Amino acid sequence: MDGSSGHSRWKQAGDIEDDQVMVASVVPLRITDERGAVVWYNHTPNSNRFCRPISVKFLKENRSTVLKEMELIQTQIAALRPLKLEHATCRYSLSLTMVDGKVVNLLTET
Template identity: 35%
Template sequence: MGCDGSSGHSNYSQRYSTGQESKSNTSLFAVCLVPLRLQTTNGTHIIWNNPRPSSTRFCRPIKLVFENETTELAKKEIENIERQIADLQLTFIKVDEKKVIVTHCMKMTMIDGKLLA
């Protein structure tokens, strides 16, 4: 999981439901998830492994914010995501009449370097 911002996008004449005319869509801050591996609990069997973890192929946006990337915004979003990670529950699914329990192990590893300085 991680986050990054981008700016300099074309400004489009959009109306915002919040009524804030000062909002702009020229900057975007994204929080994303990239799955790395699906394995058995004891780690002896890898069911699926992401062949290209640095590729955007499996990158999934979790949240998009139309704001400039600032240290304050990034820290706020990182804290929010870390709180959600701590609150994750087990996922129970049934596959071919077998009960499968999925335990989630998520880490914030894709953090912009300038936020760490």
């Protein structure tokens, strides 16, 4: 989860105020089998190559918006159920691992 602000409005038309954007993304880190053996591993977890946005909102990154977005993400994580296929079952374990310093400070109240 990260915010971005201060973008130039130079030669931009429209009514949307896009100078402040907050994005939440998911990045797969590894896939393991039922024994815990690693099937696939992301060798570049900080790269945008596997980064997939799950939420893009035009709002300012502040304490209330970060907490609200975090609560929404945690609710969605709690609602995940295993995907059962004919020969496999996929279970998910999600963690908040890629956040900037401002979000960490807002979440930890420091």
